[in-house]
Amino acid sequence: MYRWLSIVFCLLTFACQKEGKRLASLSIFAPEGINIQGKSEAHFIYNDNWDVQEFDGSVKYRGGYSLRYAKKSYGIELKSQVSLGGMPSEDDWVLNANYVDKTFIRHKLGYDLFRKMGEDNIAPLSNYIEVFENDSPKGLFVLMQKLTPKILGVKKKDTKALVFKEPPIFYIDEMLFQDSVNIFQQKYPQFKKEDKKDILLEFRKFLFQSSEREFSNDIHQWIDIDNVTDWLIILLLANAGDNIVKNFYLYKKDAQTPFRIALWDFDHSFGRDGDNELSNSDKPINLKRSILFVRLWNNPYLNFNQRLVERWHELRNSNIISAYELNRMIDCNVQIILPYISMNSLLWPLNSPDYYDDNSFNEELTLMKTFIKMRIRDLDKLYCYPD
Numbered sequence: 001m002y003r004w005l006s007i008v009f010c011l012l013t014f015a016c017q018k019e020g021k022r023l024a025s026l027s028i029f030a031p032e033g034i035n036i037q038g039k040s041e042a043h044f045i046y047n048d049n050w051d052v053q054e055f056d057g058s059v060k061y062r063g064g065y066s067l068r069y070a071k072k073s074y075g076i077e078l079k080s081q082v083s084l085g086g087m088p089s090e091d092d093w094v095l096n097a098n099y100v101d102k103t104f105i106r107h108k109l110g111y112d113l114f115r116k117m118g119e120d121n122i123a124p125l126s127n128y129i130e131v132f133e134n135d136s137p138k139g140l141f142v143l144m145q146k147l148t149p150k151i152l153g154v155k156k157k158d159t160k161a162l163v164f165k166e167p168p169i170f171y172i173d174e175m176l177f178q179d180s181v182n183i184f185q186q187k188y189p190q191f192k193k194e195d196k197k198d199i200l201l202e203f204r205k206f207l208f209q210s211s212e213r214e215f216s217n218d219i220h221q222w223i224d225i226d227n228v229t230d231w232l233i234i235l236l237l238a239n240a241g242d243n244i245v246k247n248f249y250l251y252k253k254d255a256q257t258p259f260r261i262a263l264w265d266f267d268h269s270f271g272r273d274g275d276n277e278l279s280n281s282d283k284p285i286n287l288k289r290s291i292l293f294v295r296l297w298n299n300p301y302l303n304f305n306q307r308l309v310e311r312w313h314e315l316r317n318s319n320i321i322s323a324y325e326l327n328r329m330i331d332c333n334v335q336i337i338l339p340y341i342s343m344n345s346l347l348w349p350l351n352s353p354d355y356y357d358d359n360s361f362n363e364e365l366t367l368m369k370t371f372i373k374m375r376i377r378d379l380d381k382l383y384c385y386p387d
Contacts, residue, residue: 023340024048024085025130026095026143028059028074034133036061039077046084055082057091064178066099071139071348073097074131075146085127085143092146094124095131097138100276101267102350102364104128104341105333107142110238110266112329116320117230122152122249123263128337139344140337147262149188152251156188160255162196163188166246166264169204170290187249200250203259207291216301223259223292229304229311231261232293237321237375238269241285244293271371276356280371312383323373330369 028034030042039058046053057078066073074095081089098104111123124145131138145151147165154161167184168175177183182191184200203222210218219225235243247265252258273279287293296304315321341361351358359367380387 022049023128023130023140023336025132026084027132027135028076029134030059031134034059034061034072034074036067042076044076044078046082053082055080062094063097066097069097069099069354071097071099073141085129087125087127087143087145090145090148090151092148094144094146095129096126096142096144098140098142098267099348099354101272102355102359102361103330103368104140104142104337105330105365105368106238106267106269106272107144107265108333109326109329110234110240110269111263113320113326114230114234114263117234117315118226120224120260121227121230121263122147122260123266124151128333128340130340137343137347139347140340147249147264149251152249152262153253154188154251155254158254160252161188162186162199162250162252162259164200164250166248167200167250168245169200169250170207170245170292172289172291172294188251204291207295212299212301215295216299219296219302221258223261224257225296225304225307227260228292228296229307231263232287233308233311233315233321234263235285236379238266239271239273239279239283239285239371239375240266240269241273241279242268244285244287244290270368272356276354278356278367280374309383312379313385316380316385321376323369323376326372327369330365334365 025047027045027047028042029044030040032040034040034042037060039060042057042059044055044057046055055078057076059074059076061067061072062075063073076093076095078091078093081091083089084093096107098107101107108126111126114121114123124147126142126144129141129143131141149156149161149163152163154163163186165185165187168177169184175183179185184197186196189196206215206218206222231248234240243266249262249264250259251262252260271279273283287297296302312321319325345361350360379385
């Protein structure tokens with residue numbers, strides 16, 4: 001089966017090469033196999049238009065809910081820093097299987113747009129790549145930066161610098177812990193060396209117990225409101241309900257700066273929700289799940305809604321957010337990956353029971369573009385943006 005698929009895969013790849021559309025590829029050789037819990041030693045061969053590099057490191061399957069799918073994502077850690085996909089050199093990378101998103105674009109579109117909205121907004125740089133595991137083709141992947149302290153701009157010499165991966169701090173109901181020991185998923189400093197949970201417990205106490213006046217006076221010391229405003233706008237634009245209380249990084253660069261949000265895991269967006277069902281304006285995201293958004297929205301002294309209105313107008317007037325611009329960004333990605341969609345669907349059929357429906361790649365693109373047009377129209381009405 002795989003041998004036949006490998007032959008077809010190679011023939012289609014050769015056709016793409018002749019058209020000058022060849023993607024970079026990464027071959028992973030892990031003789032002892034790859035698992036979820038621990039990293040396996042691996043050798044990697046990276047081929048970017050016949051510029052071939054070889055390097056050693058380790059690999060593991062990564063993900064939460066997505067691990068149940070046959071197509072797995074990978075986390076790779078190299079023994080030296082390497083530039084992949086035209087991105088800056090790093091030693092930690094994510095190979096995102098992007099299985100639930102048939103367009104392969106939602107992650108990248110969200111990340112690119114969030115960075116474009118503000119120069120201080122951080123989201124992973126990403127690109128596309130073919131992946132092979134022990135000579136078996138695994139299809140098209142989204143190659144992503146891992147959000148390390150370096151990429152987040154954390155000053156490691158500052159004792160107040162912090163990084164947490166989707167800490168359950170904003171749940172308005174009971175906090176849901178993924179790790180019963182490292183409850184806030186502390187990434188920096190190393191949890192085993194220094195547990196910083198008391199800082200987030202203090203932040204959560206402030207969110208729940210401060211008076212309205214205390215909240216308005218002190219929230220700026222806790223979190224960057226401009227950054228949170230952009231975060232909320234992209235959540236509203238993409239109707240990304242899965243990201244309200246998770247799928248983000250919370251980080252603090254140094255003692256002088258408040259916490260900021262970095263975007264992460266954004267494929268449940270732009271017309272699809274967390275379990276791959278259709279998502280549109282008839283199914284709006286529930287901001288009341290987040291104590292942060294509830295307090296910001298309802299505080300009588302902050303006038304946060306007016307801030308949102310003004311920021312929406314800024315982003316619309318600058319054409320950063322428009323149906324034309326988002327369609328342009330989508331089409332640029334389509335030009336890159338279109339020759340590889342058929343190859344990927346040979347390996348991972350688009351009518352699998354894992355999907356909510358049997359949409360083709362083109363049907364999914366149409367769904368996403370239609371959603372964007374309607375969603376911008378709805379937000380224009382909500383924030384009184386002129387036609």
